[in-house]
Amino acid sequence: MGRIICLMGKSSAGKDTIYKRLLEDETLGLRKLVPYTTRPIRAGEREGREYFYTDETGFGRLKGQGKVVEDRAYHTCHGLWRYFTVDDGQIQADQDYLMIGTLEAYGKLQEYFGAARLLPVLIELDDGIRLQRALNRERTQAEPKYEEMCRRFLADSEDFSQEKIERAGISRRFVNDELERCLDEIRGYIRAGISGKE
Known part of the structure; x- marks a missing residue:
């Protein structure tokens, strides 16, 4: 049975970089699971790579089809x-698949596919570093959305509270303060989880 590796973490913790590097690692053999969004596409993003982009009508149609x-x-x-x-x-x-999600998404995916198919990877990083990264990224956008950046940053504290992490049953965390070390730890964890040892 294949596993779905769900990368999670607060905004600007490095999920996108880690996601790309894990997909590039042929020894892991992971396929991407591309989610959908109704938010506008950002500079540098491409349809079907980060997300499938749709609107409220498209969401309603898929929901109505039970998908x-x-x-x-x-x-x-x-x-x-x-x-x-x-x-x-x-x-x-x-x-075996790799996706980026939230704690809430992780729980719902467990309900839908079964807990045995999900493998959580929670990435953490110092809040000050995350805020600076978010600001740097937003400055590269054609129309920076600083208010939304701040809203997301503050919402992360609630979305990834200690209580919610514990409720999700996640005990292992990966601190992304040094990318290569963090990647090595995640690779080992995924290999163990795929082989049924985690």
Whole structure:
């Protein structure tokens, strides 16, 4: 039975970089599980790579077809943005997948696919470093959304509270203060989890 490795962590903790590096590691044999969103595409993003981009109508259609596995709605400074996972044929039972999600998404994926198929990877980083990274990234956008950046930063404290992490049953965490060391630790954890030793 294949596993779904769910990368989680606060904004700007380095999830995107770690995600790309893990996918590039052929020894892990991971396939990407691409989520959907109704938020606008950012500079440098591409349809079907980071997300499948849609709108409220598209979300409603998929929901009506019973294909939405889990969804999260965020009332941002720029309107309602949804992020969701769709059972759209991407997932095969004998393959291992990698995705980026939230604690809430992780719980709903466990309910849908079964806890045995999910492997959580929680990435952490000092808040000051995360805030500086978020600011640097936002400055590169054609239309920076600083208010939304701040909203997300503050919301992370609640979304990834100690209580919620414990409730999700996550005991292992990976501190991304040195990328290569962090990646080595995550690779070992994933290999053990895929082979059934974790």
